[in-house]
Amino acid sequence: MGSTLTTPIFELYRQQFNLSDQSIAIIFAAYVAGVIVSLLVSDVAARRWGHRAVTIVAVLVSLVAALFFLLAETAISVGIARVLSGISVGLCTATLTTMMRASLPATSAAICASVGLATGLACGPLLAEVAILWLPDPAHSAFWLYLPFPTISLLLMSMLRPTRSLMHLRQFPVPETVSNSRRVILSTATLCCAFALNGYYLSLVPSLLQRDLATTHPLAVLAVTILLAAAAMGQALVRHVSVRLVEYIGLALLAIGSMCAAILIYVGNGPAFIICTGVLGLGHGMTTSSSLAALNTAVPSDRSATATVRYYIFGYLASALPIIGLGWLSDQLGLNIASITFFLLEFFFILACYVRLVYLTRPAAASHVVAGVIQNNVKD
Numbered sequence: 001m002g003s004t005l006t007t008p009i010f011e012l013y014r015q016q017f018n019l020s021d022q023s024i025a026i027i028f029a030a031y032v033a034g035v036i037v038s039l040l041v042s043d044v045a046a047r048r049w050g051h052r053a054v055t056i057v058a059v060l061v062s063l064v065a066a067l068f069f070l071l072a073e074t075a076i077s078v079g080i081a082r083v084l085s086g087i088s089v090g091l092c093t094a095t096l097t098t099m100m101r102a103s104l105p106a107t108s109a110a111i112c113a114s115v116g117l118a119t120g121l122a123c124g125p126l127l128a129e130v131a132i133l134w135l136p137d138p139a140h141s142a143f144w145l146y147l148p149f150p151t152i153s154l155l156l157m158s159m160l161r162p163t164r165s166l167m168h169l170r171q172f173p174v175p176e177t178v179s180n181s182r183r184v185i186l187s188t189a190t191l192c193c194a195f196a197l198n199g200y201y202l203s204l205v206p207s208l209l210q211r212d213l214a215t216t217h218p219l220a221v222l223a224v225t226i227l228l229a230a231a232a233m234g235q236a237l238v239r240h241v242s243v244r245l246v247e248y249i250g251l252a253l254l255a256i257g258s259m260c261a262a263i264l265i266y267v268g269n270g271p272a273f274i275i276c277t278g279v280l281g282l283g284h285g286m287t288t289s290s291s292l293a294a295l296n297t298a299v300p301s302d303r304s305a306t307a308t309v310r311y312y313i314f315g316y317l318a319s320a321l322p323i324i325g326l327g328w329l330s331d332q333l334g335l336n337i338a339s340i341t342f343f344l345l346e347f348f349f350i351l352a353c354y355v356r357l358v359y360l361t362r363p364a365a366a367s368h369v370v371a372g373v374i375q376n377n378v379k380d
Helices: 010-017 021-049 051-071 075-103 106-134 138-146 148-159 178-203 205-211 217-237 243-267 270-298 301-333 335-379
Strands: none
Touching: 010 021, 010 075, 010 138, 010 205, 021 051, 021 075, 021 178, 021 301, 051 075, 051 138, 051 148, 075 301, 106 138, 106 217, 138 148, 178 205, 178 217, 178 243, 178 270, 178 301, 178 335, 205 217, 205 270, 205 335, 217 270, 243 270, 243 335, 270 301, 301 335
């Protein structure tokens, strides 16, 4: 929640500190830098001190980040607060995902992790919008509203028993094959597409809707919330559907939504763009949950934590690096041109992932058919 709380406030920061689109993108990327740094150390820290201890530290860092936001009076102080917020999210993300993997089946763990993440992200913009509409000094008061949440989380985590190291949990070996390696690469690529969309919406879409598509501030924030809420809904609805089918549908929705979004930005239709966001959100959620489930299935249990960390590092890099480039392009050519460029690139990357998925799944299906024919011949 804390990571998306700033999304509606970015426009206030732009006016207060006279920032450009690229400066906003850099402040957003500062959060990602914090996430990546903490992801790199979270696995080692969890093995040494336990997952419960790492999660408690993450919540404490989240409280410190909120205090920095409350005291922020310059763009640099906002950037520092974003780094701290990213450190908190990074420590929680991989640690909690690994804990769920240890106590739940692979698919259920992926869905629970994805739905929980998306739900928390969706609540952040709504909380900030409450402060913007009804409270004075919303850039600071939004974080007063946020403070009870990490405080309650800290109390709940302190009541849990320390978790055992994953080395002592029951493991189910997964043979390491070329097919599994290719599956991990595809899962990471599809996650990057979804996270790039996430970064774009959290950093630049509210400004796009207000400045170029002539919508109000509440509707601009609603678009971000729709994306994240639809992502959570998409992950929850496909719980009992096969991972492969979910991937096909999710990538198709992302591709269709990306092309429609580019067209709607070009014609300047803000309300239709917000509706299209719902399609993108469903595709985002289905793609994220299915790629994480496929990763959990392909990676041996003893390498789960390391694979999860690498998986999220690539995802968060994809949410930051393209946005910095889009911020620069926006300052040069305008935010609408930069946004159209983003969605066209997103479309072609998703299309490449879809083709790769078809290529990887066809041989598997063919091998099952051949195996069945051979087995029948042997019986005869």
